[in-house]
Amino acid sequence: MKLQLRTSKHNNFVLVFLLDIKKTIDTLAAVDFPITIEDHIDAVLDGLLDDSYSFVTTITLRLDPYTVANVGSLLLAQEELLDK
Numbered sequence: 001m002k003l004q005l006r007t008s009k010h011n012n013f014v015l016v017f018l019l020d021i022k023k024t025i026d027t028l029a030a031v032d033f034p035i036t037i038e039d040h041i042d043a044v045l046d047g048l049l050d051d052s053y054s055f056v057t058t059i060t061l062r063l064d065p066y067t068v069a070n071v072g073s074l075l076l077a078q079e080e081l082l083d084k
Contacts, residue, residue, distance in 0.1 A: 014079040017047065018072050040068050044075070 021043050025035050035043075045056045055078060059066055066074075 014072075014075045018044065018075065021047065037068060038065075041066060041071050044068070044071055048075075 021040070025040055025043075028035055041059070045059060048056060055075070059071060059074075
């Protein structure tokens with residue numbers, strides 16, 4: 001399961017991608033293997049395609065840590081802008 005978390009790739013809509021990651025996180029927690037917020041965010045960032053490099057840089061350089069919800073919202077907003 002943890003390998004699945006690390007190898008998930010964003011090859012569909014952002015919401016589906018985020019839900020897939022969340023499902024894996026929840027499954028791991030259900031078998032008494034909780035994932036930290038940092039690991040959750042890392043899994044999301046690791047799963048982004050190469051053209052998201054600037055997004056990943058922006059997230060990782062911030063001094064105040066983001067929440068999972070912040071990262072998800074930013075990704076959804078970015079996807080919406082790109083779809084226009």
